Amino acid sequence: MFSNTYILCSMLCYLQLARIQTDSVAAMLKDFYPDLQMEIVAMSTIGDKILDTALSKIGEKSLFTKELENALERNEVDLVVHSLKDLPTTLPPGFTIGAVLKRENPHDAVVLHPKYKERTLDTLPENSVIGTSSLRRAAQLKRRFPHLNFKDIRGNLNTRLKKLDEKDDYAAIVLAAAGLQRMGWEQRISQILSPEDSLAVEVRSSDADILQMVSVLHHGDTVLRCISERAFLRHLEGGCSVPVAVHTELKDSQLYLTGAVYSLDGSDSLKETMETSVANGDEMLAKVDEQLQRVGVTANQICGEVQDRAEQLGVQLADLLLSKGAKEILTVARQLNDA
Numbered sequence: 557m558f559s560n561t562y563i564l565c566s567m568l569c570y571l572q573l574a575r576i577q578t579d580s581v582a583a584m585l586k587d588f589y590p591d592l593q594m595e596i597v598a599m600s601t602i603g604d605k606i607l608d609t610a611l612s613k614i615g616e617k618s619l620f621t622k623e624l625e626n627a628l629e630r631n632e633v634d635l636v637v638h639s640l641k642d643l644p645t646t647l648p649p650g651f652t653i654g655a656v657l658k659r660e661n662p663h664d665a666v667v668l669h670p671k672y673k674e675r676t677l678d679t680l681p682e683n684s685v686i687g688t689s690s691l692r693r694a695a696q697l698k699r700r701f702p703h704l705n706f707k708d709i710r711g712n713l714n715t716r717l718k719k720l721d722e723k724d725d726y727a728a729i730v731l732a733a734a735g736l737q738r739m740g741w742e743q744r745i746s747q748i749l750s751p752e753d754s755l756a757v758e759v760r761s762s763d764a765d766i767l768q769m770v771s772v773l774h775h776g777d778t779v780l781r782c783i784s785e786r787a788f789l790r791h792l793e794g795g796c797s798v799p800v801a802v803h804t805e806l807k808d809s810q811l812y813l814t815g816a817v818y819s820l821d822g823s824d825s826l827k828e829t830m831e832t833s834v835a836n837g838d839e840m841l842a843k844v845d846e847q848l849q850r851v852g853v854t855a856n857q858i859c860g861e862v863q864d865r866a867e868q869l870g871v872q873l874a875d876l877l878l879s880k881g882a883k884e885i886l887t888v889a890r891q892l893n894d895a
Contacts, residue, residue, distance in 0.1 A: 656773075666730055791874035801818070
């Protein structure tokens with residue numbers, strides 16, 4: 557059906573990691589559709605152009621997606637590869653996540669300055685500066701390592717590693733382990749921290765052919781985890797301007813969701829875990845006729861009832877945290893961040 561389809565796969569291709577991620581998706585599609593013709597188009601986004609301001613301070617919700625979605629809307633491209641963490645929990649009308657790929661190493665990694673290569677965050681000198689672009693990471697780490705200082709660091713992986721290695725501004729930086737592994741830089745990882753990210757393919761929700769094509773990339777377990785996490789974040793209105801953390805595990809047909817909110821300095825926090833049963837095997841893969849989106853994800857190959865349970869779990873956990881004072885913690889965090 558797709559043998560003569562001309563697909564444009566768009567991403568921030570002048571960045572090495574982004575190109576690797578896009579190439580990996582293109583290669584997977586090629587395995588399923590050997591005759592498929594694809595072209596990768598280079599694009600840049602607001603988030604890649606503004607490198608002297610913390611992500612949480614820019615005030616734009618679609619930092620890494622807006623320009624790419626504009627290209628989708630103009631039919632200049634047919635699909636876009638994202639890091640799932642870059643996609644807002646509410647997508648613009650007309651767009652959907654047509655594929656959620658199997659999550660790679662979902663952890664954060666610490667990369668130490670060469671002079672501290674034998675140390676860990678616990679053993680770094682007091683007041684050592686740790687670089688991170690994530691408000692959530694900084695808040696979590698401030699709570700765990702109160703003897704350290706945390707400072708924003710921007711740029712692609714190459715740029716951030718160069719800043720670390722060639723200057724004494726940072727004793728270490730915190731990055732997504734999956735990104736380092738995709739680049740082939742596992743040897744730079746000094747310490748592994750808490751979980752994070754997957755890849756997602758965004759398409760036009762009205763384009764049934766492209767939706768069907770990319771749906772082969774869906775990884776069932778990761779789809780359910782993604783829906784639950786995104787429902788939690790959406791209900792809390794969590795974004796890059798507030799420190800909200802979420803993590804899922806799927807084991808023995810049980811989906812476990814852990815969520816937390818933090819004050820900016822990490823001194824105040826709420827953390828809870830809830831679970832729900834999800835089907836597996838034939839029931840989970842039952843065909844769903846209607847093309848329904850759940851928190852921006854369209855996964856018609858996975859039983860709708862199971863997806864609903866995952867989404868409800870996210871909402872219920874968010875409600876639990878809100879009942880315990882999460883709104884107040886996040887409101888103060890937003891005010892301090894805006895200031």
